[in-house]
Amino acid sequence: AQSVTQPDIHITVSEGASLELRCNYSYGATPYLFWYVQSPGQGLQLLLKYFSGDTLVQGIKGFEAEFKRSQSSFNLRKPSVHWSDAAEYFCAVLGSGNTGKLIFGQGTTLQVKP
Amino acid sequence: EPEVTQTPSHQVTQMGQEVILRCVPISNHLYFYWYRQILGQKVEFLVSFYNNEISEKSEIFDDQFSVERPDGSNFTLKIRSTKLEDSAMYFCASVPLLQETEAFFGQGTRLTVV
Numbered sequence: 560a561q562s563v564t565q566p567d568i569h570i571t572v573s574e575g576a577s578l579e580l581r582c583n584y585s586y587g588a589t590p591y592l593f594w595y596v597q598s599p600g601q602g603l604q605l606l607l608k609y610f611s612g613d614t615l616v617q618g619i620k621g622f623e624a625e626f627k628r629s630q631s632s633f634n635l636r637k638p639s640v641h642w643s644d645a646a647e648y649f650c651a652v653l654g655s656g657n658t659g660k661l662i663f664g665q666g667t668t669l670q671v672k673p
Numbered sequence: 674e675p676e677v678t679q680t681p682s683h684q685v686t687q688m689g690q691e692v693i694l695r696c697v698p699i700s701n702h703l704y705f706y707w708y709r710q711i712l713g714q715k716v717e718f719l720v721s722f723y724n725n726e727i728s729e730k731s732e733i734f735d736d737q738f739s740v741e742r743p744d745g746s747n748f749t750l751k752i753r754s755t756k757l758e759d760s761a762m763y764f765c766a767s768v769p770l771l772q773e774t775e776a777f778f779g780q781g782t783r784l785t786v787v
Contacts, residue, residue: 593775595778601780602677602764602778602779603716604778605777608775651716654718656729657771658704658721658723658728658729658771659704659721659768659771659776660706660721661706661708661718662718663708663715663717664715665714665715666716
């Protein structure tokens with residue numbers, strides 16, 4: 560069965576420090592992968608997506624993610640975190656069945672220290 | 674920029690009552706979804722809808738749930754007889770095409786069943 564695992568439930572980093580949020584997926588075919596961010600009281604906003612091609616994808620707000628098939632991972636990175644990046648981050652994979660449903664990970668809450 | 678709109682933002686209802694959550698997807702999108710997020714848990718797929726019928730539903734989407742696109746613009750989720758465990762944030766999403774496009778999410782409706 561398809562699944563997404565985000566091993567870190569909560570991460571705290573200092574402002575200006577680098578960030579890496581982990582995501583591992585389980586999927587039989589080539590996955591379509593996404594990272595969404597949810598700020599407090601807000602909906603889900605797409606940060607970036609991977610469908611094919613270059614395994615390093617760039618997103619909004621200075622985020623990037625790297626698809627590594629050998630590790631079944633799609634980790635999200637940012638070289639320098641800003642206080643406004645504090646939010647919950649969800650990794651997701653497009654499910655099989657050709658209906659477009661997304662399967663989400665448990666989410667990682669990012670706290671940024673001043 | 675087009676966006677998915679959900680109303681109300683917050684609804685409180687008594688156990689056993691019927692609720693209807695409303696969504697206006699982006700106008701040229703063809704695929705529609707409901708997801709829910711129980712507090713502190715992952716975002717879970719409920720149902721997908723295409724061409725005026727359900728294309729896939731999860732185990733959560735039992736007979737108490739129904740969806741409808743009554744007028745070509747609104748997309749509604751009805752819970753016939755709410756239970757305490759239905760308390761959650763409900764997200765509507767829409768997708769223009771299935772191939773290599775991402776889902777656009779609304780801000781969510783927080784449903785509280787008392």
